[in-house]
Amino acid sequence: MNTLAAEPRTITGKAVKALLLEDRMPAVVYGPKKEATPVTISLREFKRILRENGESVVVDITGIGASMQALIQEVSRDPITNEPRHADFYAIEKGAKVExxxxxxxxxxxxxxxxxxxxxxxxxxxxxxxxxxxxxxxxxxxxxxxxxxxxxxxxxxxxxxxxxxxxxxxxxxxxxxxHVAEEEETTEAPNMDAIEVEQKGKTDESEEAAAE
The missing domain is CATH 2.170.120.20 (Ribosomal protein L25, C-terminal domain)
Known part of the structure; x- marks a missing residue:
């Protein structure tokens, strides 16, 4: 099983961006019997796990007390580069199944x-x-x-x-x-009544002009 070494995190807010420059990514670990704990993890190692396993993977988290199994619950990504910027880990109770x-x-x-x-x-x-x-x-x-x-x-x-x-x-x-959906070309039939009225109108106008 993949292992991530976590470190307790006290930095919050916009200041966490500086962690990414040091190959550390902010994350939080929580669960039914685990209070939400802000941590940092190796960005490089986390990206490797995602690349090899996808997001539906359970990892061993160490460094914040007893080793625990956790499911990657959510990954926040940069809207431009799509690089991971934050992760939520759901701590699994021993012997429990996960959905x-x-x-x-x-x-x-x-x-x-x-x-x-x-x-x-x-x-x-x-x-x-x-x-x-x-x-x-x-x-x-x-x-x-x-x-x-x-x-x-x-x-x-x-x-x-x-x-x-x-x-x-x-x-x-x-x-x-x-079957592949085919777009049917529809040609709307001309309105002959409208054409006739329009032409008649032009004829009447011509006759009136000539009379003047």
Missing amino acids: VAVPISFIGESQAVKEGASLVKVIHEIEVEADPSKLPNEIEVDISSLATIGDQIRISDIKFPTGVVVKLEADEIVVLVQ
Whole structure:
């Protein structure tokens, strides 16, 4: 399991930006039996964990008392660079299971899509419950079974790791293939009555001008 060494943090507010220049990122650890504790962690190490595991990952946090397992609850990012700037960690009670939204990784190639159909990804993550040690970083969904228009993959079609309980309905659609929507060009028919009235009006005006 990934480990992050945390240090207690007293700096708050705008001053925390200076920590990032020292490869330290502000964070907070909290839980049912853990009072919210401001800390700093290694920015480089945190980015490595995200890169290799995604955000749905449990880490061991050390340095603030007894070592504890915590789930990455939320990551705040810079709106321009998308670099992580702050993280919330949810401390997990020993022996407790966790619920988390695990991202879907779509793999394989659909024959229907190769032939011009449109692939519609209905959901992009799946809510699951599991022991922290059995929590998957992602759930693979193979779309190679989508061979013809109308084919679908539902939750019940996916094989989940042992010990992982899915919190969605079994018949919920995950992905499907359908015809590519075509925009129909519509040409509005001209209003002949309006044209006739307009032309008549011009004729009347011409006759009046000639009479003058």
